[in-house]
Amino acid sequence: xxxxxAVFDATVARSHQLVVRADIVRTGKTVAQGLPVTAxxxxxxxxxxxxxxxxxxxxxxxxxxxxxxxxxxAPYGNEIRLWRGAVTVNGPELICVGTFGIRSVTxxxxxxxxIAVTGIDRLKRxxxxxxxxxxxxxxxxxxxxxxxxxxxxxxxxxxVRVDPDVIDASLPQVTWPQSRTAALIDLVSSLGCEVFxxxxxxxxxQPQPSPNDPPVFTVTxxxxxxxxGHLPRxxxxxxxxxxxxxxGPPIIQDGAxxxxxxxxxxxxxxxQVYNGIVARGSTTTAGGATIxxxxxxxxxxxxxxxxxxxxxxxxxxxxxxLFADKDQANSAARAILVNNTGAARSINYSTLVNPALExxxxxxxxxxxxxxxxxxLQDSITIPLDAAGVMTAQTRSTLSQVKYVRRQxxxxxxxxxx
Numbered sequence: 001x002x003x004x005x006a007v008f009d010a011t012v013a014r015s016h017q018l019v020v021r022a023d024i025v026r027t028g029k030t031v032a033q034g035l036p037v038t039a040x041x042x043x044x045x046x047x048x049x050x051x052x053x054x055x056x057x058x059x060x061x062x063x064x065x066x067x068x069x070x071x072x073x074a075p076y077g078n079e080i081r082l083w084r085g086a087v088t089v090n091g092p093e094l095i096c097v098g099t100f101g102i103r104s105v106t107x108x109x110x111x112x113x114x115i116a117v118t119g120i121d122r123l124k125r126x127x128x129x130x131x132x133x134x135x136x137x138x139x140x141x142x143x144x145x146x147x148x149x150x151x152x153x154x155x156x157x158x159x160v161r162v163d164p165d166v167i168d169a170s171l172p173q174v175t176w177p178q179s180r181t182a183a184l185i186d187l188v189s190s191l192g193c194e195v196f197x198x199x200x201x202x203x204x205x206q207p208q209p210s211p212n213d214p215p216v217f218t219v220t221x222x223x224x225x226x227x228x229g230h231l232p233r234x235x236x237x238x239x240x241x242x243x244x245x246x247x248g249p250p251i252i253q254d255g256a257x258x259x260x261x262x263x264x265x266x267x268x269x270x271x272q273v274y275n276g277i278v279a280r281g282s283t284t285t286a287g288g289a290t291i292x293x294x295x296x297x298x299x300x301x302x303x304x305x306x307x308x309x310x311x312x313x314x315x316x317x318x319x320x321x322l323f324a325d326k327d328q329a330n331s332a333a334r335a336i337l338v339n340n341t342g343a344a345r346s347i348n349y350s351t352l353v354n355p356a357l358e359x360x361x362x363x364x365x366x367x368x369x370x371x372x373x374x375x376x377l378q379d380s381i382t383i384p385l386d387a388a389g390v391m392t393a394q395t396r397s398t399l400s401q402v403k404y405v406r407r408q409x410x411x412x413x414x415x416x417x418x
Contacts, residue, residue: 001216002095002199002356007088012354017087018387019094022056024072025079028157032072035080037385038114039109042082042097046359047382051196052098052121054082056385064115069166073117075102079201080119084355084385095355097383099201101125121197122155127181129154135183136175136266143322144168144205144340147187147195150180158197163206166193169328174321190322192335194360207219208335209360211377211397216277219351220366277313279333281323293329296337346396347376353391355383363395367369 018366022035039058058073065071073079079101085094100119102164137146148160163394169191176183188195188205195205295315297307305311318336323329347365357363359381365374376395383391 001358001361002357004095005057005088005090007090008086008093008095008155009354010358011086011088011093013352019083019085019087019092020385021083021094022058023081023083025081025099026077028201032079035063035072037082040082040385041382041389042384042385043380044359046194046196047379049185049196050120050127051099051359052199054080054098054100054117054119055082056082056117056119058117059114061112061115061231073102073105075105078102079122080117081200082385084353084383090347096199097355097385098199118165122158122201122203123185123195123197126151126184128155129180130178131176131180131183132178134175134177135170135180137172137173140170140222142168143171143187143191146171147184147205150184150187151195154180155201155203155407159202161198161202161204163193164204165206165207166191166272167331169322170324171322172324185348186320186322189318189336190320190332192330192332199358205329206376208338209362210338211362211375211379212338213362213377215362215375217354217357217361218364218366221347261289270311270314273305274337275303275307275311276313277318277333277337279318279320279323279329279336281329282319282321291323291327291329293333296333298331298337346379346394347374348392348394349394350390353383355391357391357393358382363393365395 020037021033022037023030024032024035036059038057038059040054042052044052049290057222063073065074067074073080079099081099082097083094084097085092087093098119098121100121101124102117102119103124104118105115107113144162144166148162151158151160171187171190174186176186184195193207194209195203198204277296278294279293279296297313298305300306301309303309307313316336318332320329320332323332349365357378359378361378363376363378365376366372374397376397378393380394381391381393
């Protein structure tokens with residue numbers, strides 16, 4: 001979850017004045033600020049490599065592209081950085097919800113109806129930059145350094161931040177024909193990690209999060225899960241520009257600090273759920289043995305996917321040519337199991353918007369009708385950029401306590417990281 005003040009959390013849980021802003025970024029430098037946003041949303045989905053996407057409408061015809069080299073909204077390398085926040089008692093406070101390479105721009109002749117802009121985060125640029133010739137890693141290269149190189153070659157102005165919990169490994173020599181994406185995913189997965197672009201566009205390499213990590217936020221509700229109701233929601237025209245200089249219309253709502261649960265839908269499935277993982281390497285040890293992990297299983301007897309329980313014994317296999325030894329294969333298998341077992345139970349929920357929430361955050365969901373408390377890892381989240389929308393999220397949860405010791409995740413959007 002992104003840093004913000006306690007006053008901000010209390011403000012967005014109640015009636016407040018919305019603030020939304022768009023800036024234009026070119027090669028890492030902000031070249032324009034305060035573009036008026038009249039509608040749009042941002043979605044972040046951690047099951048995708050380029051996890052953040054945006055669709056936004058700019059409400060000023062002065063920004064209509066003309067074909068000139070300096071067009072701010074042309075899809076030729078510029079990025080749009082989006083912010084959502086609120087006017088608190090201490091003044092406006094904004095949270096960055098993403099930095100997106102501009103992918104398309106649509107507008108009509110005649111009566112101005114807004115400029116529709118779509119964007120995807122910086123890992124899309126990495127995906128597009130394929131190798132012109134096969135790429136072979138150096139012998140015994142550092143996996144972390146190879147990941148950094150793959151990213152910095154494409155976006156040299158972005159920082160690459162590495163979580164201190166990441167355990168580096170030496171690589172066997174391997175060749176990738178043309179896909180930078182395949183190379184990046186192979187390297188990251190071999191470490192039991194994930195990589196993504198944070199809201200500011202910097203790259204984060206960290207271990208896979210788990211539903212068993214400490215929760216960073218609580219989502220709750222009143223009777224029937226609704227705490228929007230003391231005042232009627234107003235009809236809000238969607239042509240009002242929201243900028244830091246001119247706050248948008250009020251959001252009328254009433255709730256306690258934290259997340260206010262509006263609705264939730266539960267899904268339980270066993271499709272593509274494994275309670276045992278084996279990671280297999282294509283390389284061999286010095287003695288000629290193939291590198292293969294132990295069978296890593298869900299060993300918690302209270303878990304619905306317990307290896308020795310009625311769920312059965314469903315083994316998934318992960319193959320990689322990058323394992324240097326059995327310890328690395330075991331680490332990758334544990335991370336894959338942690339990332340998989342929670343898929344057996346998921347919730348799609350709606351809540352009042354707190355733009356500081358991120359995919360990968362663990363939230364505590366308190367069901368108002370039953371009082372049941374569940375811990376959920378957010379896989380995807382959609383944040384509206386207007387006053388009428390609510391935030392939606394898709395999560396997964398498990399009772400499993402896979403033996404994978406984790407500390408509380410520190411925020412990686414700043415600080416002294418390598």
